[in-house]
Amino acid sequence: MTQIIRTVADLRALVRGWKAAGDVVGVVPTMGALHEGHLSLARAAKADCARVIVTIFVNPKQFNNPDDLTKYPRTEAADADLLRPLGVDVIFAPSPDEVYPTGFATAVTMAGVAQPLEGALRPGHFDGVATVVAKLFGMTMADRGYFGQKDWQQLQVVKRLVRDLNIPVWVVGCETIREADGLAMSSRNAQLSIAGRAIAPALFVAMTRAAAALRAGDATALATCQTEVLAAGFERVEYIELRDASSLDPAEGLDRPLRLLAAAWLQGVRLIDNIPL
Missing domain, CATH: 3.30.1300.10 (Pantoate-beta-alanine ligase, C-terminal domain)
Structure with missing residues (x-):
């Protein structure tokens, strides 16, 4: 049965039990509004890991445009209905205050692979991505993290993040899922x-x-x-x-x-x- 958990304390209590039993834990970070591309990541995690967490969190720190953040679809109930048949163990859906509590004053700053293309056009975007991914890895205590190749630069940023900060998570890049006419799902x-x-x-x-x-x-x-x-x-x-x-x-x-x-x-x-x- 898929649980919906909203606090770090509750999530960690559950994951500690899994770890004590020797279970490998996979995490699929998402911002919700799930489609087949996201579900393919959950399936890949299920194939590799004894336990799977899908996170649903619209991260305000990676949006350059406030209107884009406001317009981003939030469909948690529908997302949960899509994930339950896959056997996902936990949907972690924290509030912004749970992720960035009052007084939060730390950020991950990325250079190198984060600077060209998306990095140049969306200043601060990958710093926001890196910060939230580092936090989600810490919150979930996952062993493996699953990301789609459609966001290729983001995938390279996450790989560099775990390498540079010695985060003990294996990053898995999964193939882009496309519609029948070739459009990348988004x-x-x-x-x-x-x-x-x-x-x-x-x-x-x-x-x-x-x-x-x-x-x-x-x-x-x-x-x-x-x-x-x-x-x-x-x-x-x-x-x-x-x-x-x-x-x-x-x-x-x-x-x-x-x-x-x-x-x-x-x-x-x-x-x-x-x-x-």
């Missing part, structure tokens, strides 16, 4: 109109073509990709860039693992995606 997709939803897969289609062109040595592939995305009906492209898959430094050749990453706006909704090269 809670933000629900904000698109029917017409916008029909346009949205063009980002993945253009990126797939660009990746093939880059492999073939086409130096114009990224510019062509941007043109195709705008022609499909996107209002603005923030970036379409080829980067080192791990460091996110600009790619200097095709002799190492690379990632093609993009962010673009459609109907006022910011969509991101990435694919390996």
Whole structure:
């Protein structure tokens, strides 16, 4: 039976019992508004771990725009209905005051992999991500943490976080889950109109073509990709860039693992995606 727990004290009391029994504990950090991508992470955790915690917490510290924070969907009851059939042990859904109590004065500041792309466009975003993930790892006392590859830069940030701070959590990156037409699943997709939803897969289609062109040595592939995305009906492209898959430094050749990453706006909704090269 899936329990909903709201305080760190109650959660730790339960997890200590699991640990005493030798159970491996997995955590899936989410902000709720769950979709099949999140559920795939929970299934991966269930396959690896004796006990699984899914956290649902809309983290105010990673939002640059207060309106975006206000608009972010909060669907805890529906989320719980999706998780129960998967056999998740606990939904940890703390209040903001439980996570950031009065007098909270500590933050994790990230450089390196957190600085380009999303980091440059959303100042402080990854500091907020790193701070809450560090706290969630400490609160849950998890052994393994599960994150989707759709947020590729975030995944690299979390990997660097646990490495640099010696946090004893194994970070597992799980494949991006896509709709039948290729659109990466995201809670933000629900904000698109029917017409916008029909346009949205063009980002993945253009990126797939660009990746093939880059492999073939086409130096114009990224510019062509941007043109195709705008022609499909996107209002603005923030970036379409080829980067080192791990460091996110600009790619200097095709002799190492690379990632093609993009962010673009459609109907006022910011969509991101990435694919390996």
